[in-house]
Amino acid sequence: xxxxxxxxxxxxxxxxxxxxxxxxxxxxxxxxxxxxxxxxxxxxxxxxxxxxxxxxxxxxxxxxxx
Numbered sequence: 001x002x003x004x005x006x007x008x009x010x011x012x013x014x015x016x017x018x019x020x021x022x023x024x025x026x027x028x029x030x031x032x033x034x035x036x037x038x039x040x041x042x043x044x045x046x047x048x049x050x051x052x053x054x055x056x057x058x059x060x061x062x063x064x065x066x
Contacts, residue, residue, distance in 0.1 A: 028064035031056055 026034070034056055038049055057065070
């Protein structure tokens with residue numbers, strides 16, 4: 001569980017300018033991989049999973065959700 005949280009945090013941008021300039025860190029495939037892994041984690045509260053999923057969505061190219 002700790003590994004996936006650390007891994008996700010390393011993928012998310014720290015620079016808000018990168019977000020504002022439409023620079024997305026995750027591809028569609030990377031989002032799918034990470035979100036599926038997040039679903040498999042059993043000892044993590046649902047509220048934390050939802051929060052992490054929201055961060056993944058924000059860091060993913062919007063075309064993946066259209």
